[in-house]
Amino acid sequence: MPQVIIFNKPFQVLSQFTDTENRKNLADYITEAGYYAAGRLDFDSEGLMVLTDHGxxxxxxTGQQWHKTYLVQVEGRANAQQLQQLRQGVQVKDYMAKALNTEILAKKPGWVWRRDPPIRERKNIPTSWLYITINQGKNRQVRRMCAAVGLPVLRLIRSQIGALTLEKLLPGEYKFVKFIK
Known part of the structure; x- marks a missing residue:
């Protein structure tokens, strides 16, 4: 039976076990041998990563049937038209990127931890919190999608992959979970 680890990747940690530039990476947090990341998160993104010992x-x-949900803080007030554009699809580099679901939140969810360093705040420019679900997961896809509709990303936290969630793990924490197909 495959073994699965869920990990809450902190901000500015590489989604790999080695680095030639001596940056923080998975090996600084996960001591288990023989595990490999099932997908990646950008250096500046946070949240759920799944690792397994089974190819x-x-x-x-990492396939398209496993949806990925992100909590995204964007610069500006998001509106229904921008969310509709994300659901209909936007051109990102050489492909069409499409959100399966989008939602504007009234405020930052209570479970979100403080980031160190904090995001940049501009007194005259408000921010919005969104949930965005995708099934592709290409490099910097959510950031590029949001930018395409005029919503630059300030903070991006992956909260769910398929049925797997962060389960109240703090940044840098991991645990073994029962694998659910």
């Missing part, structure tokens, strides 16, 4: 499981988790 076919790794491939399955």
């Amino acid at each position: 076919p499981t790794q491939h399955m988790i």
Whole structure:
């Protein structure tokens, strides 16, 4: 049976176990041998990563049938038209990126931890919090999608992959979970 680890990747940590530039990476947090990331998160993104010791499981988790949900803080007041554009699809580099679901939140969710360093705040420019669900997961996709509709991303936290969630893990914490297909 495949073993699965969920990990809350902190801000500015690489989604790999080695680095030639001596930046923080998975090896600074995860001591288990033989595990590989099922997908990546950008250096500046935070949140849920899934690791497994089983190649076919790794491939399955990164596939399009496993939806990925992100909590996104953007610069500006998001509106229904921008969210509709994300759902209809926007051109990002050489492909069409489409959100399966989008939602504007009234305020930052209570479970969100403080980031160190904090995001830049501009007194005259408000921010919005969104949930965005996708099934592609290409490099910097959510950031590029939001920028395409005029919403630069300030903070991006992956909160869910398929049925797997952060489960109240703090940044840098991990745990073994029962694998659910």
